Structure formats: structure tokens, C-alpha cells
Amino acid sequence: MISTLLLFALLPPEQEQWDTITVTAAPAPDRALPPSVAADEEQLLARQPRSAAEVLKQLPGVTIRPNSGGESVARVRGAEERQTQIFLDGAPLAVPWDGRVDLGVIPAGLIGSVRATKGAVPFEFGANAVAGAIDLETRSGGTRNLRATASAGSLGFADFAAVATLSAGRADLTFAAAGLTRDAEPVADLDALPFSQPRSGRRTNTDLDSASLFAAARTTAGPLALRAYVLHVETRRGIAPESDRDPAVDAPRYWRYPDKDLTQAALTATLSSGAGSARLTAWQQWFDQQIEQYTSAAYTRVRAIEENRDSTQGARLVLSTRLVPVTLRLVGTAQTSRHLQRDTMLPSAIGPLLRYRQNLLTVGGEADAPLLGGDLTVGAAYDRSTNPATGNKPAQPPKDALAFSAAWRVPLADGITVAVSGGRRTRFPSARELFGEALGRFLPNPDLQPERAWLADVELAVQRPGFALTVNPFYARTDETIGQRVVRVAGVNRRQRINFSGSESYGVDVGLAADLTPGLAAELNGGVLRARADAGTAPFRRLPQRPAFDVTGALTWAPVTGLSLRGEWRRVGDAVDLDPRGARARLPGGDEVNLRGRLDLGALPGGARIHLIGSIDNVTDVVITPQLGLPLPGRAFRIGVQIG
Secondary structure, eight states: OGGGSOOOOOOOOSOSSOOOOOOOOOSSTTOOOSOEEEEOHHHHHTTOOSBHHHHHTTSTTEEEEEOTTSOEEEEETTOOGGGEEEEETTEEOSBTTTTBOOGGGSBGGGEEEEEEEESSOOGGGOTTOSSEEEEEEEOOOSSOEEEEEEEEEGGGOEEEEEEEEEEETTEEEEEEEEEEEESOOBOSOGGGSTTTOOTTSBOTTOOEEEEEEEEEEEEEETTEEEEEEEEEEEEEEEOOOOTTOOTTTSOOOOEEEEEEEEEEEEEEEEEEOSSEEEEEEEEEEEEEEEEEEESSTTOOSEEEEEEEEEEEEEEEEEEEEEETTEEEEEEEEEEEEEEEEEEEETTTEEOOOEEEEEEEEEEEEEEEEEETTEEEEEEEEEEEEEEEEETTSOOOOOEEEEEEEEEEEEEEETTEEEEEEEEEEEEOOOHHHHHOOTTTTEEOOTTOOOEEEEEEEEEEEEEETTEEEEEEEEEEEEESOEEEEEEEETTEEEEEEEEOSEEEEEEEEEEEEEEEETTEEEEEEEEEEEEEEOTTTSSSSBOTTOOSEEEEEEEEEOOSTTEEEEEEEEEEOOEEEEOTTSOEEEEOOEEEEEEEEEEEEEEOTTSOEEEEEEEEESTTOOOOOSBTTBOOOOOEEEEEEEEO
């Protein structure tokens, strides 16, 4: 079975020094865009990432954290996870019913480059990206290249991965297979997990088995370029019960996912000419999931089962033409998603098969033009969301919104640019936020309204040989902010998503990378954030799960030929969260230290080199709690080999 494979990780390239990450870059010389951070394949490989989540961890303004379902999700500027949209080769990767995707089970080896755009993102990303958009581009290559890795570590961790790129006639092909297994996550502080955690150093119900297969092809025929891929991921996992809940009063989440399968196929066709271009991206996604709810932390008796099946189709068309000195772009994106769900209360209460459907549409246009020695981009778009099928919940009226954006980028000197951008974006509630009950943990709210955000950014970027710096102050005003409250129903506390009257967020992101000496490079990425809800509608003013600051520093050192060492330090500020009774609870900050190493052991027959790799995560075994009752894992080590 595919799920018996072990997880993906990538070989670093053959190099004697660590590469400095490029913290910003403009995708087009005449297009002004909001702030973005990027990394290419070589820069990513230097960090030895094992998943897409680890690929994104060190981009300025981007944080990765687990949610209550054990999924690794990306947040831009601390915003709620559904406010950041994730794409794979231009196709949305999140499951629309939930609006989320587990980046921890997407193999890092698939990714050739990544760009995270913050603020008022381009309209081709569609609706819902009110904080930012992250576009992962898969690897491709025209030469025969095979990389493989295998490692093992603490608490039954093991992974294996292989990725191959080659040419076949006019086509470039990529194939990959990967898998991961672990018995449990380590615990940093047993006293922080009082009711469910045996004195073993293993977090209750945190086992994981995941596997993936990937295939992609790219070819050109004159002015036509084609790119297609298929990704399949299977996952079986447990979810840690919340340590802050007393099982005698507030039932923790005793859940397991015995089956969780994601398959996505996408095709991009680009036709270029001297006068302009047309790019069509189409995607199909299938998602199946089963959730088992148990009666206790013993996980011996199932109380309820939720079965989900999703099918999503979508397409995006971008038309561009050059009318000197102006470039015009027209964008249209349409997507429909169907969700089938059945809940069964054991032993025999089988619920009805509920059918849900959500449609999203975006149409708009942008214009690029020179202005005062710089580049100006302005645009407008129309977004629409409909829910033609709502299960057994009330029918929904259509919801629509207008979007606007403007960005101006101007060079101040050689290698120094400043950019000002802003606009208005809308996030429509996901179908789960409107109708989902999560096996009795949530109250539906079909009256939930879209979030509407005004965004503003300023970015100063400095690029020099061996040095890169970005400073990015930002501001966001959101009306109808979607948050949560606790409602007591029939003696049980249940959560419900509601609209606050609004909220404000502001802060600054900083990215710094520098080559200090030959063989020694430094990085410093992070930001500070203040996020507050308007008075009167939220349970408390400070928005939950948004640390006051999050800063990561790293040193990479190649003291001798063939040896590379990397140390990472992360400092997370304090935050707040909603406790089981709806009151404010403090989340203390902390310092996390990670170590990485790679040693060249020489060449194998045929010329491929073999490396010894090792890592220690959370060296100091510190407790960091991004969500109440769900601390991050404690100290873990891994050792393995890479061949390529």
C-alpha cells in the first residue's frame, strides 16, 4: 500500500557554501506588486526541508504552525489560516470545504521555487486572499537527475524519498515518491499535559503515516508551453487531545483520521506572441476523509464517525496585451466545489447524506504603466460566492464584493527600490465555517458574512552582492472580521464562528541576509504585529493566536570542504487565545533552537555523491504553545543519508 512508504526530503545541491536567500524580487520589470519574498531551488535545498511547511518557515512574514486538526498551516503576518491562499503551480491546493491544506505532508522535494505575496495580492489569485498568497512551483529539469534520501530518528520517526527529473523527446519529466512514519511526537514538558499524557515523553495520539506520489511533464511547441502534474497524498494520523481541557468538564478532541486522501491534477497552457499572451490553468481535486471520535484518551471505543467526500473543479484565464506604454491584463477565475458528508453516532444512529456546494467567481483587470520614473499597476475586480446546496441548513443568498488595488514601485538608487501598495480584498466564509458542526464541537452560523479588508504596504528593498534587506511596514483594516465565541447549549460549551464589527492589524516585516565571510552566512527574518478587534463585539480585544513578534535568525557555516553546519534560533512573543469557556487565556512566548549538519562522504560508483545528514529540533526542549492546549513538539533528532 502506498501509505507504507516513508516521507520526502531533498538532497542539498553539491556546494561548499550555503546560499544566501533572496528576500525579495520583482516578478516582472514593468509590473508593480505588493511585497513578496521568494526562494529558488538551491536556496531551499540548503535548509534540508522535509515538507512544504519547512520550506516556508523562514520566509519573512510567513509562519507555520499546527492547527487543532494537527495540520501544518501557513499564516501571513499572523493572520487567520484561511486568509492565506496556497497554490501549487498556480492551482489552489486547499480543500474548499475547509479552506485549509496540510503543508506538513506535501513533500519538499516537489518544490523548485516559492513566492509568498503579502497584502493586496494580484487578482489572478482569486478571492479570499486577504492576508497573502503563497505559490509553490514544482521542480522540473531537462537533464537526468536522481536524488534520494532516507533518515530515522526519535520516537519511531523514519522517512524515505526519491525524486527524478529527465528529458524524453520534447518533454521534461519529474517523478517523485515519498513517505513518513512516526510513533508519536515528543513532549517538551510533561507537566503541561496533565490528564492524557503518560510519563513516557510521547504525546498521546500523535502517530502519523503519510505517503505521496507525484508526476509532472512540461513541453513546448513553438509559442505554446504546456505544464501538467498529478499529486496524490495519503495520510493516517492521530490528533493530540487538548491539554487545557478537563475531561470531566470540557470534552477534549479524542479524534483520529484513519483515512485522509488528497489527489490533485492541474494543467497550465501558455500561448505567447509579440503582442501579448494567454495563460489557462485548470485543476481538478478529489478529497476523501474519515474522522473517528473516541470516548476517552484510551482510544478503544468509537463514539461517532464523520465521512467526507469532496470534488472540486476550477479554471483561470489570464489575457495580457501590450499597448505601449501600457500593459493590460484581464483575469477570470471560476471554481465549484461539492462536499458530501454523513455523520454516524454509534452504535446505530446513521445520519442523512448531506450535500453542500460552493461556487467562487472572480473577474477583473489590471493595467501597468510608467509613472515618475517607476512602475504603476492599478486594477479592479468583482468577486462572487454562491452556495446552491446547503445540506439541511438554511438556503444562502449570493454574496459579492468589489476589489481594488494600486501599487507603485520606484528605484531610488542602484539596487535600492521602494514600493507603495494597497487595496481592498474580500474573504468569503468557507462552507464549513457556515454549516460545519465538527461532530458536535461547533454551532453552525449560516448568517456569517464575508470579511472585507483594506490593506496598505510600504516596502524598502536593498540588494547588493552578498547582502539583501527588506523592511515592510503594513496596515490592515477589516470589517466583519470572522472570529469565534463560546455558546453553552444543553449544558455543553460549543464554539460558533461569528462576525466581529471589525479589527485592525499593523506592524512591520523585516528580512535580512548577508554573507559575513567566505563560508559563513547570516539570516534574520521576522516581524512585529499588533492586532486588535473593535470594542463591543469580540470576547476580548486582542485577536487570538497572533504573537506580538516572531523572529528567526540563522547562521550557516562551511568550516572545511564537504562540511556544512546550520544553527537556527526562533523567538516567539506572547499571544492570547479563547479558552473552553470563552474567556481570554495567555499563551507565553519562548525561544526555539534547531541544528542542521551535512557531511560529504565521497562519491559512489557512477559519480553520485553521498552525504551524511543530521538534525536536532528544539534543542533546549522549550514549550511553545501557538494554540491553547496544543504545544509544539519537544526535542527530536534525526540522522540519515542523501544520495544524488
